[in-house]
Amino acid sequence: MVKQNLLHLHSLGKTYKSRDGLVTALAGLDLDIHQGEIFGLLGPNGAGKTTTVKMIMGLMRPSSGTIVFRGQGLAMADTRSRFGYLPENYRPNPNLTVGEYINCQIQLAAAPEKTAPAAELLKMVGLAHCPKRRVANLSKGMGQRLGLAQAFAGNPDFLILDEPTSGLDPIGQSEVIDLLIAEKEAGKTIFFCSHILSEVARLCDRIGILVAGELRFLGTVDDFLSKWQAADLDEGFRKEVQCARS
Ligand SMILES: Nc1ncnc2c1ncn2[C@@H]1O[C@H](COP(=O)(O)OP(=O)(O)OP(=O)(O)O)[C@@H](O)[C@H]1O
Numbered sequence: 001m002v003k004q005n006l007l008h009l010h011s012l013g014k015t016y017k018s019r020d021g022l023v024t025a026l027a028g029l030d031l032d033i034h035q036g037e038i039f040g041l042l043g044p045n046g047a048g049k050t051t052t053v054k055m056i057m058g059l060m061r062p063s064s065g066t067i068v069f070r071g072q073g074l075a076m077a078d079t080r081s082r083f084g085y086l087p088e089n090y091r092p093n094p095n096l097t098v099g100e101y102i103n104c105q106i107q108l109a110a111a112p113e114k115t116a117p118a119a120e121l122l123k124m125v126g127l128a129h130c131p132k133r134r135v136a137n138l139s140k141g142m143g144q145r146l147g148l149a150q151a152f153a154g155n156p157d158f159l160i161l162d163e164p165t166s167g168l169d170p171i172g173q174s175e176v177i178d179l180l181i182a183e184k185e186a187g188k189t190i191f192f193c194s195h196i197l198s199e200v201a202r203l204c205d206r207i208g209i210l211v212a213g214e215l216r217f218l219g220t221v222d223d224f225l226s227k228w229q230a231a232d233l234d235e236g237f238r239k240e241v242q243c244a245r246s
């Protein structure tokens with residue numbers, strides 16, 4: 001079956017200019033994301049994963065290269081309306097209650113009428129018991145769950161999640177994985193970054209491994225394990241990173 005390309009990154013590059021000097025975070029990334037797949041972008045700290053995500057979301061301008069979605073250049077309005085997005089270190093407005101916050105997000109979504117009711121979104125992420133709690137008083141993992149709930153507002157068909165299980169307890173991690181599998185089965189496309197390799201192995205149709213801004217591997221988990229003759233993703237990941245740095 002021919003895979004349909006949804007998102008195409010062509011020679012995407014980013015060099016930050018700051019008081020520390022120039023930092024090349026991404027060096028000419030070529031990547032296609034296929035309709036209906038779960039794609040995991042992996043890499044050690046500072047590899048360029050969040051930089052890639054922010055450029056796809058239109059939150060940051062690329063220094064070079066192009067981003068094409070369904071055959072067209074991406075405008076900011078497209079990303080807002082078409083993508084469900086969970087940023088890294090998600091910080092919801094602390095002054096609202098959980099229920100108020102999620103209702104706001106539903107109203108802001110491009111297609112509020114397509115969204116499940118707030119109570120259902122909160123149930124999906126295990127927050128149904130506390131709609132009246134103030135966001136400021138949520139634990140870290142509860143805040144992360146709320147972030148996931150807002151990513152589903154508007155029922156987007158493409159989800160971009162930067163470390164979706166960060167801060168979640170083991171049960172929460174497993175629930176989120178099950179949720180993402182259910183979303184894929186419902187036809188969604190999911191692009192996510194993660195350091196939790198066991199969940200990546202369980203979830204992903206394909207992975208990409210970035211090290212120091214360069215894509216070192218692109219393919220299935222099985223292909224990756226064969227490449228390094230590794231027993232699991234941890235072993236392969238270690239070997240890939242060591243090889244890139246040597
Ligand atoms: N605003 C910025 N100004 C200057 N350098 C930056 C900026 N944001 C990121 N960088 C640098 O770009 C590189 C890539 O950072 P990025 O946040 O994309 O990494 P990451 O792969 O998401 O890492 P992590 O796994 O820690 O989340 C790092 O060297 C980082 O220091």
Ligand SMILES: [Mg+2]
Nearest residue numbers: 049050051088
């Ligand atoms: Mg990051």
